[in-house]
Amino acid sequence: MNWISNYVRPKIRALVQKDTPDDLWVKSPATGQMIFKKELEKNLWVCPYSGHHMRISARKRLETLFDDGDYTLVELPKTLTDPLKFKDLKRYTDRIKDANAKNEDKEAILVARGTMGGMQTVVAVFNFSYMGGSMGTAVGEGLLTAAKLAVLQEAPLLVIPASGGARMQEGILSLMQMPRSIIAVDMVKDAGLPYVVLLTDPTTGGVSASFAMLGDIAIAEPQANIGFAGKRVIEETIREKLPEGFQTAEYLLEHGMVDMVVHRHDLRETLIRVFNLLTQKGPSAEILPLKGAEEAKEEAAEKNDPAE
Structure with a gap:
């Protein structure tokens, strides 16, 4: 045996x-x-x-949106790795090394340019697998770079957040990225270009409290968790039970916080249609000249002429 x-x-x-x-x-x-x-x-x-x-990777997200999955990544400015020499249970530098080892991309944001429906488009997409997509100085630089590029190319800017909020290891510097991101948004809007946000799971904290809620059009994926503080924290603060589905994309749509909830299979076509509508320069129909007062009187007289 x-x-x-x-x-x-x-x-x-x-x-x-x-x-x-x-x-x-x-x-x-x-x-x-x-x-x-x-x-x-x-x-x-x-x-x-x-x-x-x-949740899907940032690169996969870009492939699904750009024409033929073809895009060019934009090099982002270098930032200080550990400006505060921060340490909690681990050194911040060690956390960054761990995140770099697990990810092809070395930050929580990618900026890419390419065409969508033949239209030049700039996309800034968050990588949640990199330290929860947290927003530090590198993310702030990425958003500003994307905005400057959109203005330079006269192209729409699409931002796709997937983040737990500000990166606590960078302290006040991470919070400063909130107003910097709003400056980036204003640059695009002042140039008369579309700024569209695609809210994905999750979009929370300082990200939702800044650029994520400022889109000309706010689109969300089904059942995405969108909010500032977590549900449990809110319930403990207000000492009340929150309604079912609170902070989901569908709940926000029902309460007017987002414009539409779109299935991932339909996102590309929806975004192309939105960009075309927002960038349309001329009128959608022929403009007819207004008739003068004398012409209007003559027509009225002809209609009331008893000889006819």
Whole structure:
């Protein structure tokens, strides 16, 4: 029996079984169902059973929006790595090293340019997997760079936040990015260019308290968590139970905080249509000249002429 268990069975398993990758399946956070990863990627990381919109990477987001998935990343200004020499349970520099090791991109924001529906467009997208998409000085520089580029190219600016808020390890410097981001928004609006925000899960803290809520058009993905403080914190503060669905995209739409909630499959077409409407220079129909007072009197006289 030991010979069969220890020698024969392992040999048989080696012949009939192949190594199976660990990441073939993904568990849906909404239903708990296991979904084949390739099927999920093909469906833009939307659960095919419940419609739950899972978080996707910043680069994948850019691929789904730009024409033919083609875009050019914009190099961002360098910033101080650890301006306050901050340390909590770990050194801030160590946290950055860990985040860099886990991510292809070395900050919480990417700025890209390309075409959407043939129109030059600038997109600033947050990378939530990099320290929760937290907003530090590098993110502030990224938003200003995106705004300057949009003005230079006379292109619409699309910002896609996915963030837990300001980066506490940079202290007051992270909070200063809130007014800086508003300066970036004003630059685009003063140039008469569209500024559109796509709110994704999550959009919270200092991000939602600044540029994220200033879009000419505010679009959100289904069931995205959007707010400032967390639900539990609010309930403990006001000592009341909050309504069902509070801080979801649908709740905000119902209460006038966002303009539309759009399924991920329809986002690209919706954004292109919005940009076309906002950049349309001429009138949508032929302008007819107003008739003068004398012409109006003559027409009225002709209509009331008894000879006719």
